[in-house]
Amino acid sequence: MQFEVARLRRAIMPLSLACVTLLSACGGSDDDDEAAPPAPPVVIDPTPPVVEKPPVITGAWTTGDLHVHTAQSDDAQVTLESALDQAFDRYKLDWAAISNHLRLSGRDHTGVTLAGGPIPFSQGMAQYEVPFIKQAQAAGRYAGKIIFSSFEWDMPTHDHVNIGIGMNDPQxxxxxxxxxxxxxxFTNRDPALFDPLLVSRLAGETRAFTTHADSLAALKWLRDKHPDSYMLLNHPSRYAGKYTVAQLREMNDLAPTVFFAIEGMVGNQMEPDRGGYATAYTAPFLPNRTYGGVDYLVANLGGTWDALLGEGRRIWTVADSDFHFRTASGLYSSGYAPGEYAKTHVWKDGKDAASVVAGLKSGRVFGVFGDLINALDFQAKGAAGAVHMGGELLVAKDEKVEVTIRFRSPDSNNYEYPIESGNPTYVKPTVNHIDLIVGEVGARATAGSPEYNSDTNPTTRVLARFTRADWKVDAEGYNVITTTVTADKSQYLRLRGTNLGVDVAGETAAGEPLPDAKVDFADNAARFNAINARNYNDLWFYSNPVFVTVRK
Structure with a gap:
């Protein structure tokens, strides 16, 4: 779909997909021969044979957002109640993480200035944020929704990470x-701001908030003391030089069950510099732009994410809003509300925050902008069975692997014109093409080796590109694509899809996304609408990979 600021061209395409699983069984029995002599005694093995049954697949797809700010962050302009109302009542998310800055907080959850002055955010979380969530849900609001509190930490020498601690019971x-x-x-707060009992209890521990080694110390602390936690790498390329691929490997090596996710589809999409990636527009800094709204670390084919996946690392990508406000004071714009533009789809089995994190760790996850799709089943099937995103299929060398891609799009997304008007445009998101991307999986790089510093995977390529002519539509409204891959070596398969053609001026070249341009109109209203049109004209989804491993 294409549209400009001043006009909108509507494209409608029925989207659907289906998959038929055929189950067969055979059996038989022999009639007794009454004339035959008696059979010899049979020795019965006291241990009955184990009959393997297919695993029972439970759970369901859910949608959520791991990065939502409220007025308790000094740079946000929305109350906690408003953020939750938009996330759950308006945009129908299933779960959300409130993730205010782990800084001094001068306001409560309603935006009222604290009379006694700023307090550590951990105190604000315990005193305002969590009590409001508990009281609201006890009163019947946000029924059936999962809400948990995390925080955004200024990681020493790096940028931001979201941290959720104690996800088995985060409240x-x-x-x-x-x-x-x-x-x-792990911050430089004045000890006088904290409970004296806490300060006394931690007197023997080293405070660490300055160096990269201090960042690792914090990650190790989470791993050892609170293993039911996670650390999400936020907008990793927003500023140049904040992370090296060796440091990412180091963090994943140190705590692979805590540091396992990247915010590849970043928030703050309503910024003039998409995602807030405001580094100078010069060639050396192009990797510090977004590409179709996606961080270069993930968007660059054969780049950093592919280098990590090429070692078999279970590092997944997600999509977030990074919501602070949509527009403010008629002058500024920041990001969309949770669930309005970016969604992370997670296969979840359970009704609590722990089940959300378990779903994220499984890798059966995909991210999407502008509801380009609202359902995706991506699996690989071989002689050993079938696996979904995040899974590993063991195969014999040169075994044929059947890949199935099933997807669907909604009848419309949340694009409105003018922005903030509440006037929907009823545009149906339309997938132009889907890329099946493959990369080889080799040995895990070791610290200190040249490979540990490599941020490329030269084997990564688009294996196949599918358009409307390649998928079939079934009665359930799904599209289905089936193809076969020969497993000549260990590899991973992943997907990306877009509403754009493969060569769209300023947007794509040979199917690859181009760096996003800044929207810089002097008139505020025109700028807001142009930003909104830019974003809804440039929609993507990214899946997490399926690993296909050749048995040795």
């Missing part, structure tokens, strides 16, 4: 105390 007193301990140990 418990124990988890809230752990957040306070983290803030005391």
């Amino acid at each position: 418990s007193a124990k988890s809230l105390e752990a957040v306070a301990e983290f803030e005391y140990l």
